[in-house]
Amino acid sequence: MEKAARETLAQFDKGDPGWKVRMEALVRLVRAGSAAVPILVDALHKGAPSTREFSAQVLAAVADPATRPALVLSLQDPEPGVRVHAIRALRRLGRLELTDHQRQVLEKDSHWMLRHYLEIAVLPDDAPNPAAMRKTLMGYDLTRMDAARLGQAAPDFSLADAGGRTYRLSQFRGKKTVVLEFNSGDG
Amino acid sequence: MRERIKQFEDRDAQWLTVIAQDPFYIGGLPGGQVPYPVLADPAATVSATYGVAFQVNTAGSNGWANRPATFVIDREGVIRFVADNAQADLLVVLKELEEERSLIGALKAKGARLREAAARTLAAADRDTGVAVTPAACPFRPGPDRAGGRPGSG
Numbered sequence: 330m331e332k333a334a335r336e337t338l339a340q341f342d343k344g345d346p347g348w349k350v351r352m353e354a355l356v357r358l359v360r361a362g363s364a365a366v367p368i369l370v371d372a373l374h375k376g377a378p379s380t381r382e383f384s385a386q387v388l389a390a391v392a393d394p395a396t397r398p399a400l401v402l403s404l405q406d407p408e409p410g411v412r413v414h415a416i417r418a419l420r421r422l423g424r425l426e427l428t429d430h431q432r433q434v435l436e437k438d439s440h441w442m443l444r445h446y447l448e449i450a451v452l453p454d455d456a457p458n459p460a461a462m463r464k465t466l467m468g469y470d471l472t473r474m475d476a477a478r479l480g481q482a483a484p485d486f487s488l489a490d491a492g493g494r495t496y497r498l499s500q501f502r503g504k505k506t507v508v509l510e511f512n513s514g515d516g
Numbered sequence: 517m518r519e520r521i522k523q524f525e526d527r528d529a530q531w532l533t534v535i536a537q538d539p540f541y542i543g544g545l546p547g548g549q550v551p552y553p554v555l556a557d558p559a560a561t562v563s564a565t566y567g568v569a570f571q572v573n574t575a576g577s578n579g580w581a582n583r584p585a586t587f588v589i590d591r592e593g594v595i596r597f598v599a600d601n602a603q604a605d606l607l608v609v610l611k612e613l614e615e616e617r618s619l620i621g622a623l624k625a626k627g628a629r630l631r632e633a634a635a636r637t638l639a640a641a642d643r644d645t646g647v648a649v650t651p652a653a654c655p656f657r658p659g660p661d662r663a664g665g666r667p668g669s670g
Binding site for chain 1: 527528530531532534535536538539555556557558560561562563565566586587588589590592594595610613
């Protein structure tokens with residue numbers, strides 16, 4: 330298991346291997362569960378830039394409270410991608426508590442996404458649900474990646490809005506045309 | 517945007533936005549309430565299924581998606597259009613789908629009228645000749661395998 334986790338992470342040592350490799354690696358490492366956590370924390374601090382970024386991304390999905398100190402340390406990582414995933418991971422553990430100094434440093438961060446995340450990360454807790462997200466990732470059928478094709482049936486899904494109201498694509502079948510937009514969420 | 521959404525609603529289309537983010541991130545987005553559902557895809561699995569990846573683009577400013585994408589899905593649940601940038605042509609696509617629907621509706625109605633007329637003619641022929649025209653002998657006679665078929669599917 331540990332060997333497999335290390336091999337999965339090694340795919341990132343020479344840079345970003347592309348989103349499909351990333352997604353598959355993410356699902357596998359989340360499935361590996363707590364056994365992979367020490368390896369991820371190690372890679373988070375000692376890995377190549379893109380390995381550190383990916384490790385932070387996986388730790389954001391794992392959302393293990395024991396990784397909090399390691400993630401706080403990574404808020405000072407020279408790579409913006411690592412910092413963004415680290416703050417995301419910390420937010421998943423609940424409301425982000427920072428010292429004044431930490432906060433001042435992050436407010437001046439060069440990456441807009443980190444500044445935006447910082448704004449919402451310190452808001453009163455509205456119950457992050459990492460368990461549900463982990464379950465979704467662990468159960469994700471990797472053969473469904475990139476399955477949407479023009480002229481074919483749209484893959485069904487069920488997702489909730491910020492207010493918790495669930496929408497299923499198939500609920501509109503026979504009733505309405507759906508315009509489905511995927512958006513990066515940067516406003 | 518509000519104006520645009522109204523135009524989509526006028527075409528009887530449902531707008532859905534999916535963001536590969538946590539629900540609390542969406543709740544904190546600038547601009548507050550929008551007049552359409554914004555759905556959270558925190559595990560980015562739906563985005564992955566639709567081939568829209570999620571990565572921090574630290575070099576640029578386009579955030580998490582590796583490509584923005586908008587899909588138009590018709591009432592039968594089929595993907596009819598994929599846009600990889602702004603939504604400029606979407607209203608045209610919706611208009612075309614609407615026209616297609618009304619055309620299919622008209623064809624179906626016409627088919628039904630023709631079948632009724634054929635049935636009446638055959639019944640009249642049966643009466644006049646005293647010989648029943650069987651479906652095998654007459655391919656135009658409505659049979660269980662032909663009635664209600666989708667135009668263009670046979």
